[in-house]
Amino acid sequence: MLTLYRVKLSTNVERVSLALAHKGLKTESITVPYEDRTDIVKLSGQDLVPVLVDDGKVVTDSMEIVGYLEARFPGTPPLYPKDPARRAECLVFIEWFNRVWKRPPNDMESELSKPEGQRDMRRVERLGRAMQGYLDWFEQMLSGREYLLGEFSAADIAAFPFLKYATVHDADDPYLFHKILRDYQKPGTTHPRLVSWIARMDKRPRA
Numbered sequence: 001m002l003t004l005y006r007v008k009l010s011t012n013v014e015r016v017s018l019a020l021a022h023k024g025l026k027t028e029s030i031t032v033p034y035e036d037r038t039d040i041v042k043l044s045g046q047d048l049v050p051v052l053v054d055d056g057k058v059v060t061d062s063m064e065i066v067g068y069l070e071a072r073f074p075g076t077p078p079l080y081p082k083d084p085a086r087r088a089e090c091l092v093f094i095e096w097f098n099r100v101w102k103r104p105p106n107d108m109e110s111e112l113s114k115p116e117g118q119r120d121m122r123r124v125e126r127l128g129r130a131m132q133g134y135l136d137w138f139e140q141m142l143s144g145r146e147y148l149l150g151e152f153s154a155a156d157i158a159a160f161p162f163l164k165y166a167t168v169h170d171a172d173d174p175y176l177f178h179k180i181l182r183d184y185q186k187p188g189t190t191h192p193r194l195v196s197w198i199a200r201m202d203k204r205p206r207a
């Protein structure tokens with residue numbers, strides 16, 4: 001029995017939700033309040049979601065969970081390439097996305113969370129330019145491909161919930177981090193493949 005602990009509108013939860021649906025795994029969902037992580041801490045010893053519980057085994061961190069599902073349910077549709085070289089490329093992309101791509105929006109969130117007057121707006125603009133610039137790389141990755149690495153994979157799952165804000169968002173979304181993703185990722189006429197990929201990914205099922 002799989003149970004997914006989530007909060008509403010979470011990017012990292014959406015990664016797991018896309019993976020579970022792709023694999024056709026039946027899952028119970030428990031939505032916790034954003035401000036009260038008591039149950040999450042009790043369960044996992046840390047306060048971030050997603051948390052997956054698989055028959056009593058607790059797994060944290062979105063892409064760790066996606067990797068866990070791949071290993072645990074080998075008979076289900078795969079999310080990582082079989083070929084070792086292509087699999088390594090997929091893992092390198094995910095690591096880059098988490099450690100490099102995510103830094104500008106995370107740093108910008110810290111900067112914009114400071115009281116007005118103490119914010120370094122030149123730094124904010126610099127980080128914004130980095131985020132905007134990465135859109136060109138995603139556009140180029142999608143040349144002649146439907147998905148970032150060719151076939152649909154964990155690479156798409158890692159990136160989509162963050163890049164989708166370029167075109168898709170909920171008008172009532174209250175989170176500063178999501179506003180940053182929206183405001184500093186503006187696809188232009190030079191990003192048609194990226195826009196189509198977001199639409200294609202957004203049609204995929206979620207658990």
Ligand SMILES: N[C@@H](CCC(=O)N[C@@H](CS)C(=O)NCC(=O)O)C(=O)O
Pocket residue numbers: 007010011012013047048049050060061062063
């Ligand atoms: N590296 C973790 C990050 C998880 C994370 O930051 N989750 C957010 C929701 S998208 C959260 O729980 N934030 C609460 C907080 O920062 O207090 C993962 O990939 O799962």
